Amino acid sequence: VKNTVEVCLTPDLIHQHDLNNKVAVVVDIFRATTCMVRGLVYGVKSVTPVATVEECLNYGKQGYIMAGERGGQKLEEFDIGNSPFEYENPDFIGRKVAITTTNGTQAIEKAKGAEEIVAGSFLNLTATADYLTQKGKSIIILCAGWKGTPNIEDTLFAGSLIHKLPFIQMRDSTTLSHSFYLRHQKDLLGIAKQSGHARRLAGFGIVEDIEYCMRIDDFQDVIIFQKNTLIKI
Amino acid sequence: VKNTVEVCLTPDLIHQHDLNNKVAVVVDIFRATTCMVRGLVYGVKSVTPVATVEECLNYGKQGYIMAGERGGQKLEEFDIGNSPFEYENPDFIGRKVAITTTNGTQAIEKAKGAEEIVAGSFLNLTATADYLTQKGKSIIILCAGWKGTPNIEDTLFAGSLIHKLPFIQMRDSTTLSHSFYLRHQKDLLGIAKQSGHARRLAGFGIVEDIEYCMRIDDFQDVIIFQKNTLIKI
Numbered sequence: 411v412k413n414t415v416e417v418c419l420t421p422d423l424i425h426q427h428d429l430n431n432k433v434a435v436v437v438d439i440f441r442a443t444t445c446m447v448r449g450l451v452y453g454v455k456s457v458t459p460v461a462t463v464e465e466c467l468n469y470g471k472q473g474y475i476m477a478g479e480r481g482g483q484k485l486e487e488f489d490i491g492n493s494p495f496e497y498e499n500p501d502f503i504g505r506k507v508a509i510t511t512t513n514g515t516q517a518i519e520k521a522k523g524a525e526e527i528v529a530g531s532f533l534n535l536t537a538t539a540d541y542l543t544q545k546g547k548s549i550i551i552l553c554a555g556w557k558g559t560p561n562i563e564d565t566l567f568a569g570s571l572i573h574k575l576p577f578i579q580m581r582d583s584t585t586l587s588h589s590f591y592l593r594h595q596k597d598l599l600g601i602a603k604q605s606g607h608a609r610r611l612a613g614f615g616i617v618e619d620i621e622y623c624m625r626i627d628d629f630q631d632v633i634i635f636q637k638n639t640l641i642k643i
Numbered sequence: 644v645k646n647t648v649e650v651c652l653t654p655d656l657i658h659q660h661d662l663n664n665k666v667a668v669v670v671d672i673f674r675a676t677t678c679m680v681r682g683l684v685y686g687v688k689s690v691t692p693v694a695t696v697e698e699c700l701n702y703g704k705q706g707y708i709m710a711g712e713r714g715g716q717k718l719e720e721f722d723i724g725n726s727p728f729e730y731e732n733p734d735f736i737g738r739k740v741a742i743t744t745t746n747g748t749q750a751i752e753k754a755k756g757a758e759e760i761v762a763g764s765f766l767n768l769t770a771t772a773d774y775l776t777q778k779g780k781s782i783i784i785l786c787a788g789w790k791g792t793p794n795i796e797d798t799l800f801a802g803s804l805i806h807k808l809p810f811i812q813m814r815d816s817t818t819l820s821h822s823f824y825l826r827h828q829k830d831l832l833g834i835a836k837q838s839g840h841a842r843r844l845a846g847f848g849i850v851e852d853i854e855y856c857m858r859i860d861d862f863q864d865v866i867i868f869q870k871n872t873l874i875k876i
Contacts, residue, residue, distance in 0.1 A: 422656060426792050548724070559659050560652060562815045582795045582839050589834075590819055592828040606815050639721060 412609045415577040417568045420555035421513075421520045428606045433547045433573065434524035434623045435538065436635075438554035439531065441492045442514025443633075444623040445477070447531040447641050449497035449507060451629045456639040457507045459515035463487075469508030478510040482610055493619050506639075518553035518635065522630040525551065527635035532598075534629045539574035541632040546555060549577060550586075562605035563623070565590055566598060599624045648810040650801045650820045654746075654753045666780045667757035668771065668804065669868075672764065672788035674686040674725050675747025677856040677875050678710070682730035682740060684862045689872040690740045691780075692748035696720075697784045702741030711743040713845055719733035726852050739872075750787035751868065757783065760868035763800060765831075767862045772807035774865040782810060782818075785793040795838035796856070798823055799831060832857045840846045 418427050433514050437443055445458045458474070460466050463485060476488040477496075486493025490499075492511055509515060519526045524546040525547065530538050542549055551571060552563035569591025572584060579585060594601040599621065601610055629643050651660050665838060670676055679690045691707070693699050696718060703709040707722040709808025718846075723732075725744055742748060754760045758780065763771050775782055786797035804822025805817060812818060827834040832854065835841060841853050864875050 419652065420656070422659070423653070423792065426655070426790075438850060531694055556815070557659075559656065559814060560816045560819060562818055565815075565819060581792060582798075583787070583793045584794060585795055585834075586819065586823055588821055589826050593822050601818075604818060 411610055413546060413577045414580040414585045415551065415572055415575050415584060416580040417551045417553065417572070419553050419560040419565060419583050420558050422558035423519050424520045424552065429521065429523035429550060429551055430635050432524050432550050433526045433542060433545060433550070434532045435542070435549060435551045436514070436517050436520035436528040436586050437551060437564045437567045438511070438514030438517060438625045439623050440509040440605070440611060441494060441619060441623055442509070442554065443529045444531040445492055445494050446498050446509070446529050447629065447633050448450040448532050448641065449502065450642040451631050452498045452634055454497065455504050455506050456641050457509055458579060458639040460510050461515060461517045461519055463510060466508045466510045469514035474508040474596060475501060475502060477507050480512055480616060489544065493616065494622050495619070513554040514631065517552055521552050529633040529635065529640055530571060532567060532570070532624055532626045534627070534631055534633070536574065536627045537571055537630045537632050539571055542575060549575065555605050555611045561607055563602045563607065566594065566602060618630070646810045647783070647813040648784065648817060649813040650786065650805070650806055650816045652693050652793040652798060652816050653791050654750045654785065655791035657785065658801060659754045662754065662756035662781055662783060663869065664761045664781070665734070665757050665783050666765045666770070666778060667754035667762060667872050668761045668782060668784045669750050669754050670763040670774070670784065670800045671747030671750060672800050673844060673857050674727060674836070674852055675742070675744040675787065677766060678725055678727045678730050678785070678817045679742070680766050680862065681727040681761050682735065682867050683804055683841060683875040684864050685871065686736035688737050688739050689871040689874050691741055692751045693743050694748060694752055695742055698735055699743045700740045705723040708737045709742040710740050712813060715745070717849060718764050726849065727855050729845045746787040746789060749752060750785055754785050762866040762868065763804060763874055765800060765803070765857055765859045767860070767864055767866070768803055769807065769860045770863045770865050772804055775808060782808065784785055789840050794840055795839065799827065799835060801863040808847045813852065
Protein backbone atom coordinates (compact mmCIF):
# COMPACT_ATOMS: atom_id res chain seq x y z
CA VAL A 411 0.00 0.00 0.00
CA LYS A 412 1.34 3.39 -1.04
CA ASN A 413 0.50 6.68 0.62
CA THR A 414 -1.48 9.33 -1.20
CA VAL A 415 -1.66 13.10 -1.01
CA GLU A 416 -4.72 15.14 -1.94
CA VAL A 417 -5.62 18.82 -1.68
CA CYS A 418 -8.85 20.43 -0.54
CA LEU A 419 -8.65 23.93 -2.01
CA THR A 420 -11.14 25.46 0.43
CA PRO A 421 -13.03 24.32 3.55
CA ASP A 422 -16.22 24.70 1.47
CA LEU A 423 -15.14 21.57 -0.44
CA ILE A 424 -14.33 19.45 2.62
CA HIS A 425 -17.46 17.33 2.02
CA GLN A 426 -15.70 16.01 -1.09
CA HIS A 427 -12.92 14.43 0.96
CA ASP A 428 -12.71 11.50 3.35
CA LEU A 429 -10.54 12.45 6.32
CA ASN A 430 -10.73 9.05 7.92
CA ASN A 431 -7.33 7.52 8.69
CA LYS A 432 -5.49 10.45 7.10
CA VAL A 433 -3.23 13.20 8.40
CA ALA A 434 -4.68 16.63 7.65
CA VAL A 435 -2.27 19.50 7.06
CA VAL A 436 -4.13 22.73 7.71
CA VAL A 437 -2.66 25.80 6.09
CA ASP A 438 -3.49 29.49 6.35
CA ILE A 439 -0.30 31.19 5.20
CA PHE A 440 -1.70 34.75 5.59
CA ARG A 441 -1.51 34.48 8.56
CA ALA A 442 -3.00 32.09 11.11
CA THR A 443 -0.84 28.98 10.76
CA THR A 444 2.26 31.10 10.21
CA CYS A 445 1.50 32.89 13.52
CA MET A 446 0.91 29.59 15.31
CA VAL A 447 4.23 28.18 14.12
CA ARG A 448 6.07 31.42 14.93
CA GLY A 449 4.60 31.64 18.43
CA LEU A 450 5.21 28.01 19.35
CA VAL A 451 8.78 28.09 18.08
CA TYR A 452 9.40 31.29 20.06
CA GLY A 453 8.25 29.68 23.28
CA VAL A 454 4.49 29.99 23.61
CA LYS A 455 3.33 26.85 25.47
CA SER A 456 0.25 26.11 23.35
CA VAL A 457 -2.16 27.71 20.89
CA THR A 458 -5.86 26.86 21.15
CA PRO A 459 -7.89 27.74 18.06
CA VAL A 460 -11.48 28.73 18.80
CA ALA A 461 -14.32 29.50 16.43
CA THR A 462 -15.83 32.59 18.06
CA VAL A 463 -14.77 35.84 19.68
CA GLU A 464 -16.80 34.91 22.80
CA GLU A 465 -14.87 31.67 23.29
CA CYS A 466 -11.64 33.56 22.95
CA LEU A 467 -12.72 36.08 25.60
CA ASN A 468 -13.64 33.20 27.92
CA TYR A 469 -10.15 31.74 27.53
CA GLY A 470 -8.81 35.20 28.30
CA LYS A 471 -10.53 35.09 31.70
CA GLN A 472 -8.59 31.88 32.37
CA GLY A 473 -5.29 33.67 31.75
CA TYR A 474 -4.80 32.87 28.07
CA ILE A 475 -3.40 35.48 25.73
CA MET A 476 -6.27 36.44 23.44
CA ALA A 477 -5.29 36.56 19.77
CA GLY A 478 -6.97 36.90 16.42
CA GLU A 479 -8.67 38.99 13.80
CA ARG A 480 -11.82 39.47 11.84
CA GLY A 481 -11.50 40.69 8.26
CA GLY A 482 -7.72 40.92 8.68
CA GLN A 483 -7.77 43.35 11.63
CA LYS A 484 -7.10 42.90 15.34
CA LEU A 485 -10.11 42.90 17.67
CA GLU A 486 -10.08 45.68 20.24
CA GLU A 487 -10.57 43.45 23.29
CA PHE A 488 -7.74 41.12 22.30
CA ASP A 489 -4.12 41.20 23.42
CA ILE A 490 -2.71 40.63 19.96
CA GLY A 491 -3.95 40.34 16.39
CA ASN A 492 -2.80 38.03 13.65
CA SER A 493 0.67 39.31 12.81
CA PRO A 494 3.52 36.81 13.23
CA PHE A 495 5.70 39.54 14.76
CA GLU A 496 3.29 39.94 17.69
CA TYR A 497 4.01 36.35 18.69
CA GLU A 498 7.65 36.90 19.62
CA ASN A 499 7.04 38.81 22.84
CA PRO A 500 9.31 37.58 25.69
CA ASP A 501 6.33 37.94 28.06
CA PHE A 502 4.55 35.17 26.17
CA ILE A 503 7.17 32.47 26.76
CA GLY A 504 5.55 29.54 28.55
CA ARG A 505 2.06 31.02 28.24
CA LYS A 506 -1.04 29.72 26.50
CA VAL A 507 -2.71 31.51 23.58
CA ALA A 508 -6.31 31.30 22.39
CA ILE A 509 -6.83 32.43 18.79
CA THR A 510 -9.77 33.04 16.50
CA THR A 511 -9.39 34.07 12.86
CA THR A 512 -11.57 34.47 9.77
CA ASN A 513 -10.22 31.47 7.89
CA GLY A 514 -7.50 29.49 9.65
CA THR A 515 -9.24 28.49 12.85
CA GLN A 516 -12.38 27.51 10.93
CA ALA A 517 -10.29 25.25 8.71
CA ILE A 518 -8.82 23.47 11.75
CA GLU A 519 -12.38 22.89 12.98
CA LYS A 520 -13.28 21.24 9.66
CA ALA A 521 -10.20 18.99 9.81
CA LYS A 522 -11.28 17.34 13.06
CA GLY A 523 -12.29 14.05 11.44
CA ALA A 524 -8.66 13.36 10.53
CA GLU A 525 -6.44 10.97 12.48
CA GLU A 526 -3.97 13.77 13.14
CA ILE A 527 -3.84 17.46 12.35
CA VAL A 528 -0.62 19.30 11.50
CA ALA A 529 -0.36 23.09 11.06
CA GLY A 530 1.63 23.94 7.93
CA SER A 531 3.60 27.06 7.02
CA PHE A 532 6.47 27.98 4.75
CA LEU A 533 8.49 28.72 7.91
CA ASN A 534 8.70 24.99 8.64
CA LEU A 535 7.95 23.51 5.22
CA THR A 536 10.75 20.96 5.02
CA ALA A 537 10.43 19.89 8.66
CA THR A 538 6.71 19.29 8.09
CA ALA A 539 7.35 17.38 4.85
CA ASP A 540 9.95 15.18 6.56
CA TYR A 541 7.59 14.48 9.46
CA LEU A 542 4.79 13.49 7.08
CA THR A 543 7.10 11.32 5.01
CA GLN A 544 8.31 9.48 8.10
CA LYS A 545 4.80 9.16 9.47
CA GLY A 546 3.81 7.20 6.37
CA LYS A 547 0.07 7.96 6.35
CA SER A 548 -2.00 9.35 3.52
CA ILE A 549 -2.28 13.13 3.60
CA ILE A 550 -4.94 15.70 2.92
CA ILE A 551 -3.78 19.30 2.66
CA LEU A 552 -6.65 21.54 3.72
CA CYS A 553 -6.26 25.11 2.47
CA ALA A 554 -8.04 27.68 4.64
CA GLY A 555 -8.64 29.89 1.62
CA TRP A 556 -10.48 33.19 1.86
CA LYS A 557 -14.02 32.98 3.19
CA GLY A 558 -14.56 29.66 1.47
CA THR A 559 -12.85 30.48 -1.83
CA PRO A 560 -9.50 29.09 -3.02
CA ASN A 561 -6.55 31.41 -2.60
CA ILE A 562 -3.10 31.78 -4.11
CA GLU A 563 -0.90 31.50 -1.03
CA ASP A 564 -2.42 28.36 0.49
CA THR A 565 -2.53 26.62 -2.90
CA LEU A 566 1.11 27.58 -3.39
CA PHE A 567 1.99 26.03 -0.04
CA ALA A 568 0.03 22.90 -0.94
CA GLY A 569 2.05 22.62 -4.17
CA SER A 570 5.33 23.22 -2.32
CA LEU A 571 4.53 20.49 0.20
CA ILE A 572 3.36 18.04 -2.48
CA HIS A 573 6.66 18.64 -4.25
CA LYS A 574 8.51 17.32 -1.18
CA LEU A 575 6.30 14.30 -0.50
CA PRO A 576 7.13 10.96 -2.17
CA PHE A 577 3.41 10.14 -2.22
CA ILE A 578 0.94 9.27 -4.97
CA GLN A 579 -0.92 12.39 -6.09
CA MET A 580 -4.66 11.84 -5.88
CA ARG A 581 -7.31 14.07 -7.50
CA ASP A 582 -6.96 16.81 -10.04
CA SER A 583 -6.72 19.54 -7.38
CA THR A 584 -3.38 18.02 -6.37
CA THR A 585 -2.07 18.37 -9.93
CA LEU A 586 -3.43 21.94 -10.08
CA SER A 587 -1.61 22.87 -6.85
CA HIS A 588 1.63 21.18 -7.83
CA SER A 589 1.62 22.82 -11.27
CA PHE A 590 0.96 26.19 -9.65
CA TYR A 591 4.01 25.73 -7.45
CA LEU A 592 6.15 24.54 -10.37
CA ARG A 593 5.22 27.58 -12.45
CA HIS A 594 6.13 29.99 -9.66
CA GLN A 595 8.89 28.15 -7.79
CA LYS A 596 11.52 30.74 -8.73
CA ASP A 597 9.50 33.59 -7.26
CA LEU A 598 7.04 32.40 -4.64
CA LEU A 599 6.90 35.83 -3.00
CA GLY A 600 6.10 37.50 -6.32
CA ILE A 601 2.99 35.43 -6.98
CA ALA A 602 1.97 35.43 -3.30
CA LYS A 603 1.90 39.23 -3.40
CA GLN A 604 -0.72 39.00 -6.16
CA SER A 605 -3.19 37.21 -3.91
CA GLY A 606 -6.33 39.07 -2.95
CA HIS A 607 -5.51 38.60 0.70
CA ALA A 608 -1.99 40.00 0.30
CA ARG A 609 -3.48 43.04 -1.39
CA ARG A 610 -6.02 43.48 1.41
CA LEU A 611 -3.23 43.24 4.01
CA ALA A 612 -1.07 45.69 2.03
CA GLY A 613 -4.07 48.03 2.22
CA PHE A 614 -3.73 47.90 6.03
CA GLY A 615 -0.02 48.66 5.67
CA ILE A 616 1.08 45.13 6.56
CA VAL A 617 3.65 44.41 3.86
CA GLU A 618 6.31 43.00 6.20
CA ASP A 619 3.89 40.31 7.34
CA ILE A 620 3.48 39.05 3.80
CA GLU A 621 7.22 38.83 3.28
CA TYR A 622 7.69 37.12 6.62
CA CYS A 623 4.95 34.56 5.91
CA MET A 624 6.76 33.58 2.70
CA ARG A 625 10.11 32.88 4.40
CA ILE A 626 11.04 29.24 3.86
CA ASP A 627 12.53 26.80 6.36
CA ASP A 628 13.53 29.23 9.11
CA PHE A 629 12.48 26.55 11.59
CA GLN A 630 12.95 22.81 12.01
CA ASP A 631 9.95 22.27 14.28
CA VAL A 632 6.68 20.51 13.57
CA ILE A 633 3.38 21.76 14.97
CA ILE A 634 0.58 19.32 15.68
CA PHE A 635 -2.91 19.54 17.11
CA GLN A 636 -3.50 17.54 20.29
CA LYS A 637 -6.39 17.70 22.75
CA ASN A 638 -7.79 20.80 21.04
CA THR A 639 -4.52 22.74 21.14
CA LEU A 640 -1.53 23.15 18.91
CA ILE A 641 1.84 22.26 20.33
CA LYS A 642 5.42 22.02 19.12
CA ILE A 643 6.78 18.48 18.99
CA VAL B 644 -16.25 50.68 -15.84
CA LYS B 645 -14.03 47.77 -16.82
CA ASN B 646 -15.17 44.20 -17.29
CA THR B 647 -13.99 41.45 -15.00
CA VAL B 648 -13.48 37.73 -15.39
CA GLU B 649 -13.71 35.25 -12.54
CA VAL B 650 -13.60 31.46 -12.31
CA CYS B 651 -15.77 29.13 -10.27
CA LEU B 652 -13.70 25.93 -10.15
CA THR B 653 -16.66 23.65 -9.38
CA PRO B 654 -20.45 24.01 -9.15
CA ASP B 655 -20.07 23.25 -5.41
CA LEU B 656 -18.55 26.74 -5.03
CA ILE B 657 -21.24 28.59 -6.99
CA HIS B 658 -22.60 30.10 -3.74
CA GLN B 659 -19.36 32.11 -3.57
CA HIS B 660 -20.16 33.96 -6.80
CA ASP B 661 -22.70 36.57 -7.81
CA LEU B 662 -24.07 35.72 -11.26
CA ASN B 663 -26.22 38.81 -11.48
CA ASN B 664 -25.61 40.88 -14.61
CA LYS B 665 -22.79 38.59 -15.76
CA VAL B 666 -22.31 36.22 -18.67
CA ALA B 667 -21.66 32.67 -17.45
CA VAL B 668 -19.45 30.43 -19.58
CA VAL B 669 -20.24 26.84 -18.67
CA VAL B 670 -17.54 24.34 -19.52
CA ASP B 671 -17.42 20.56 -19.36
CA ILE B 672 -14.60 19.68 -21.75
CA PHE B 673 -14.87 15.88 -21.16
CA ARG B 674 -17.41 15.84 -22.76
CA ALA B 675 -20.77 17.57 -22.44
CA THR B 676 -20.09 21.07 -23.76
CA THR B 677 -17.75 19.68 -26.42
CA CYS B 678 -20.60 17.41 -27.60
CA MET B 679 -23.08 20.29 -27.59
CA VAL B 680 -20.79 22.47 -29.68
CA ARG B 681 -20.00 19.59 -32.06
CA GLY B 682 -23.66 18.68 -32.53
CA LEU B 683 -24.90 22.21 -33.09
CA VAL B 684 -22.12 22.98 -35.57
CA TYR B 685 -22.91 19.76 -37.43
CA GLY B 686 -26.56 20.72 -37.83
CA VAL B 687 -28.52 19.65 -34.78
CA LYS B 688 -31.27 22.26 -34.32
CA SER B 689 -31.03 22.62 -30.54
CA VAL B 690 -29.71 20.87 -27.44
CA THR B 691 -31.82 20.92 -24.28
CA PRO B 692 -29.91 20.02 -21.11
CA VAL B 693 -32.03 18.27 -18.50
CA ALA B 694 -31.13 17.23 -14.96
CA THR B 695 -32.63 13.74 -14.82
CA VAL B 696 -32.89 10.58 -16.92
CA GLU B 697 -36.70 10.72 -16.58
CA GLU B 698 -36.89 14.20 -18.10
CA CYS B 699 -34.71 13.03 -20.95
CA LEU B 700 -37.00 10.06 -21.62
CA ASN B 701 -40.01 12.41 -21.63
CA TYR B 702 -38.34 14.57 -24.27
CA GLY B 703 -37.69 11.38 -26.21
CA LYS B 704 -41.46 10.74 -26.39
CA GLN B 705 -41.78 14.17 -28.03
CA GLY B 706 -39.34 13.17 -30.76
CA TYR B 707 -36.11 14.47 -29.29
CA ILE B 708 -32.92 12.49 -29.66
CA MET B 709 -32.08 11.25 -26.17
CA ALA B 710 -28.42 11.74 -25.24
CA GLY B 711 -26.24 11.47 -22.19
CA GLU B 712 -24.37 9.44 -19.67
CA ARG B 713 -24.03 8.56 -16.05
CA GLY B 714 -20.54 7.85 -14.69
CA GLY B 715 -19.12 8.31 -18.18
CA GLN B 716 -21.20 5.60 -19.89
CA LYS B 717 -24.20 5.73 -22.24
CA LEU B 718 -27.60 4.87 -20.78
CA GLU B 719 -29.27 1.87 -22.39
CA GLU B 720 -32.56 3.58 -23.19
CA PHE B 721 -30.86 6.53 -24.87
CA ASP B 722 -30.13 7.04 -28.57
CA ILE B 723 -26.59 8.28 -28.02
CA GLY B 724 -24.13 8.73 -25.17
CA ASN B 725 -21.70 11.53 -24.56
CA SER B 726 -19.09 11.08 -27.28
CA PRO B 727 -18.63 14.03 -29.65
CA PHE B 728 -18.41 11.62 -32.61
CA GLU B 729 -21.97 10.42 -32.01
CA TYR B 730 -23.22 13.93 -32.71
CA GLU B 731 -22.23 14.00 -36.37
CA ASN B 732 -24.92 11.66 -37.64
CA PRO B 733 -26.58 12.96 -40.88
CA ASP B 734 -29.93 11.75 -39.49
CA PHE B 735 -29.66 14.31 -36.70
CA ILE B 736 -29.49 17.39 -38.93
CA GLY B 737 -32.38 19.70 -38.07
CA ARG B 738 -33.45 17.61 -35.07
CA LYS B 739 -33.64 18.46 -31.41
CA VAL B 740 -31.52 16.75 -28.74
CA ALA B 741 -32.20 16.37 -25.00
CA ILE B 742 -29.12 15.60 -22.94
CA THR B 743 -28.37 14.68 -19.34
CA THR B 744 -24.86 14.17 -18.01
CA THR B 745 -23.13 13.71 -14.66
CA ASN B 746 -21.46 17.10 -14.54
CA GLY B 747 -22.12 19.39 -17.52
CA THR B 748 -25.89 19.63 -17.49
CA GLN B 749 -25.88 20.16 -13.72
CA ALA B 750 -23.46 23.06 -14.15
CA ILE B 751 -25.74 24.72 -16.70
CA GLU B 752 -28.58 24.42 -14.17
CA LYS B 753 -26.47 26.24 -11.57
CA ALA B 754 -25.61 29.01 -14.03
CA LYS B 755 -29.24 30.02 -14.51
CA GLY B 756 -28.97 33.22 -12.44
CA ALA B 757 -26.64 34.72 -15.05
CA GLU B 758 -27.78 37.25 -17.65
CA GLU B 759 -26.64 34.96 -20.43
CA ILE B 760 -25.15 31.48 -20.58
CA VAL B 761 -22.56 30.44 -23.16
CA ALA B 762 -21.30 26.86 -23.61
CA GLY B 763 -17.51 26.80 -23.90
CA SER B 764 -15.19 24.26 -25.52
CA PHE B 765 -11.71 24.20 -27.00
CA LEU B 766 -13.36 23.52 -30.38
CA ASN B 767 -14.64 27.11 -30.47
CA LEU B 768 -12.33 28.80 -27.96
CA THR B 769 -11.37 31.86 -29.98
CA ALA B 770 -14.87 32.42 -31.37
CA THR B 771 -16.21 32.32 -27.82
CA ALA B 772 -13.50 34.68 -26.55
CA ASP B 773 -14.21 37.14 -29.38
CA TYR B 774 -17.94 37.02 -28.68
CA LEU B 775 -17.39 37.68 -24.98
CA THR B 776 -14.96 40.51 -25.69
CA GLN B 777 -17.43 42.17 -28.04
CA LYS B 778 -20.31 41.64 -25.65
CA GLY B 779 -18.50 43.70 -23.04
CA LYS B 780 -20.07 42.21 -19.89
CA SER B 781 -18.30 40.77 -16.87
CA ILE B 782 -17.74 37.03 -17.13
CA ILE B 783 -17.89 34.08 -14.80
CA ILE B 784 -16.40 30.84 -16.09
CA LEU B 785 -18.21 27.97 -14.40
CA CYS B 786 -16.24 24.73 -14.54
CA ALA B 787 -18.41 21.62 -14.39
CA GLY B 788 -15.64 19.70 -12.63
CA TRP B 789 -16.04 16.08 -11.57
CA LYS B 790 -18.88 15.43 -9.13
CA GLY B 791 -18.32 18.75 -7.42
CA THR B 792 -14.51 18.68 -7.38
CA PRO B 793 -12.21 20.84 -9.51
CA ASN B 794 -10.74 19.13 -12.55
CA ILE B 795 -7.76 19.64 -14.83
CA GLU B 796 -9.45 19.99 -18.21
CA ASP B 797 -12.08 22.56 -17.27
CA THR B 798 -9.56 24.64 -15.29
CA LEU B 799 -7.26 24.48 -18.32
CA PHE B 800 -10.05 25.77 -20.54
CA ALA B 801 -10.80 28.54 -18.04
CA GLY B 802 -7.14 29.60 -18.16
CA SER B 803 -7.09 29.45 -21.96
CA LEU B 804 -10.18 31.65 -22.19
CA ILE B 805 -8.91 34.11 -19.57
CA HIS B 806 -5.71 34.38 -21.62
CA LYS B 807 -7.76 35.68 -24.58
CA LEU B 808 -9.99 38.10 -22.64
CA PRO B 809 -8.83 41.71 -22.15
CA PHE B 810 -10.68 41.77 -18.82
CA ILE B 811 -9.62 42.44 -15.23
CA GLN B 812 -8.90 39.17 -13.44
CA MET B 813 -10.93 38.92 -10.25
CA ARG B 814 -10.34 36.44 -7.43
CA ASP B 815 -7.42 34.13 -6.82
CA SER B 816 -9.05 31.21 -8.65
CA THR B 817 -8.68 33.24 -11.85
CA THR B 818 -4.93 33.58 -11.27
CA LEU B 819 -4.72 29.86 -10.44
CA SER B 820 -6.47 28.93 -13.71
CA HIS B 821 -4.46 31.34 -15.83
CA SER B 822 -1.16 30.15 -14.31
CA PHE B 823 -2.20 26.55 -14.94
CA TYR B 824 -2.77 27.36 -18.61
CA LEU B 825 0.51 29.28 -18.87
CA ARG B 826 2.48 26.38 -17.40
CA HIS B 827 0.98 23.88 -19.84
CA GLN B 828 0.29 26.01 -22.93
CA LYS B 829 2.84 24.12 -25.03
CA ASP B 830 1.19 20.76 -24.35
CA LEU B 831 -2.45 21.12 -23.38
CA LEU B 832 -3.24 17.57 -24.46
CA GLY B 833 -0.42 16.17 -22.34
CA ILE B 834 -1.73 17.65 -19.09
CA ALA B 835 -5.36 17.01 -20.02
CA LYS B 836 -4.56 13.32 -20.35
CA GLN B 837 -3.44 13.34 -16.72
CA SER B 838 -6.89 14.32 -15.48
CA GLY B 839 -8.80 11.77 -13.46
CA HIS B 840 -11.68 11.95 -15.91
CA ALA B 841 -9.41 11.34 -18.92
CA ARG B 842 -8.02 8.28 -17.16
CA ARG B 843 -11.54 7.03 -16.40
CA LEU B 844 -12.53 7.49 -20.05
CA ALA B 845 -9.34 5.79 -21.22
CA GLY B 846 -10.43 2.90 -19.01
CA PHE B 847 -13.58 2.65 -21.15
CA GLY B 848 -11.39 2.69 -24.28
CA ILE B 849 -12.37 6.23 -25.24
CA VAL B 850 -9.00 7.75 -26.05
CA GLU B 851 -10.04 9.40 -29.35
CA ASP B 852 -12.69 11.39 -27.50
CA ILE B 853 -10.08 12.95 -25.25
CA GLU B 854 -7.93 13.98 -28.19
CA TYR B 855 -10.93 15.33 -30.04
CA CYS B 856 -12.11 17.37 -27.03
CA MET B 857 -8.68 19.05 -26.90
CA ARG B 858 -8.74 20.21 -30.54
CA ILE B 859 -8.56 24.00 -30.65
CA ASP B 860 -10.52 26.38 -32.88
CA ASP B 861 -11.95 23.89 -35.37
CA PHE B 862 -15.13 26.00 -35.38
CA GLN B 863 -16.01 29.68 -35.53
CA ASP B 864 -19.48 29.34 -34.00
CA VAL B 865 -20.73 30.48 -30.62
CA ILE B 866 -23.21 28.44 -28.60
CA ILE B 867 -25.62 30.17 -26.26
CA PHE B 868 -28.44 29.08 -23.98
CA GLN B 869 -31.86 30.56 -24.79
CA LYS B 870 -35.29 29.54 -23.51
CA ASN B 871 -33.83 26.43 -21.84
CA THR B 872 -32.02 25.20 -24.94
CA LEU B 873 -28.62 25.65 -26.47
CA ILE B 874 -28.45 27.02 -29.98
CA LYS B 875 -25.80 28.11 -32.45
CA ILE B 876 -25.76 31.84 -33.14
